[in-house]
Amino acid sequence: MQPQAKPANPNFSSGPCSKRPGYNLSSLDVATLGRSHRSALGKDVMARVCEQTAKVLGLPEGYRVGVVPGSDTGAVEMAMWSLLGARGVDVLAWESFGSGWVTDITKQLKLDNVAILEADYGKLPDLAAVDFNKDVVFTWNGTTSGVKVPNGDWIPDDREGLTICDATSAVFAMDMPWEKLDVVTYSWQKVLGGEGAHGMLILSPRAVERLESYTPPWPMPKIFRMTKGGKLVEGIFKGATINTPSMLCVADYLDALDWVESLGGVKGAIAKSQANLAVISAFVEANDWIDFLAESADTLSNTSVCLTLKAQPEQVKALVKLLDKEGVAYDIGAYRDAPAGLRIWAGATVEAADLEALMPWLDWAYQQVTA
Structure with missing residues (x-):
């Protein structure tokens, strides 16, 4: 079933990255x-x-x-x-x-x-x-x-x-x-x-x-x-x-x-990013069709989280386009020189709640493009 709840902020690009929560030019x-x-x-x-x-x-x-x-x-x-x-x-x-x-x-x-x-x-x-x-x-x-x-x-x-x-x-x-x-x-x-x-x-x-x-x-x-x-x-x-x-x-x-x-300084920002990574890690652990590109847990980035899928490159591109069309996640395709996959920014300017809302959409989109 297509999920109903969408991320409040679908900006998961790895650069330029999402503005901070509550950002307003007037401030x-x-x-x-x-x-x-x-x-x-x-x-x-x-x-x-x-x-x-x-x-x-x-x-x-x-x-x-x-x-x-x-x-x-x-x-x-x-x-x-x-x-x-x-x-x-x-x-x-x-x-x-x-x-x-x-x-x-x-x-x-x-x-x-x-x-x-x-x-x-x-x-x-x-x-x-x-x-x-x-x-x-x-x-x-x-x-x-x-x-x-x-x-x-x-x-x-x-x-x-x-x-x-x-x-x-x-x-x-x-x-x-x-x-x-x-x-x-x-x-x-x-x-x-x-x-x-x-x-x-x-x-x-x-x-x-x-x-x-x-x-x-x-x-x-x-x-x-x-x-x-x-x-x-x-x-x-x-x-x-x-x-x-x-x-x-x-x-x-x-x-x-x-x-x-x-946030309490750099330590607060790091903690927020680590919490974001934990959301993605839990999803990867629960689904066998997706994995981290990083082969070792101690080298896993908590900002630019790169993921591989059990899918053909054209299917991955279709998944990225589908999520963009749905207004769920923008700019999450892997870098052009990297292996086909996803790249989701998890730095502190991203909210864990938005990543939690995104995860079911990843599952839904994967099923759509690989059916």
Whole structure:
């Protein structure tokens, strides 16, 4: 039988992700609209972005936070082009975005002494094989595979190289061992349900030391330049952005940070995401036609939950279209480079009640397309 109750919010996309519960544009503080980001007001607001981010995330003393161009992709590129080349590199890839960083390192920067540690969708590379005498580039959570690193225990405290972590679908949803991470990037449109185009770049003191002691041999585009005269441009990490940000997007991000604090901080947001994953896990356990793409429970993402079905790819596409037509779930097809399946966002901006309402619809749609 076709279910009757529908999710109140059918936005389960993995990016841009659902806005926070109760979101309303009228609640944003838009005093900065029409004002220069370099005005006293603009500078104060941009400084608050950096300071409140550090506070909510609980960053260690000395870590810098900056707003940079180009979303998470721009932040990762900025880090790689500015920091890599001083020593060898190990780069990990187990889904499409990690594979993109492999391409940049090997075909664009054309670095020497590069080791590529790869794994198929659903698996992790051998973390014990990573050489931390080199710089290490990896994603914390594979957004397109639903596979995350289980923790930071595999990263030594006494590493020689830098750890550069693309954490766009992990920050605010998973425990991040900040002392083990030298560069962390994310974007507003993922876990917080913010708007696109802006990236966040977090640097440890070790990363700053590298920036001030090493000059890459290649030309550096203006939007990547973080040093001047061999010193870090501190203003970038106090709200003086390299290029003009959207002040409307900034207001939206600050609203999201306030919301996280209302949940009890990052721990509250993580708990909400874990509760969402539990809803999907119970459904998977009860139905033998659906399973997680992640092969190991300790690597199962609690944000970008990727699922495989006992169905042909064309049947999976039909299921996705059917749920969209019914207004039950939007944008839940697997990423284009991933195996055919579903990808359901379970970050804290999604309500468990909506996932509970969605599950019977998944069952109904599956029966429709496989009958």
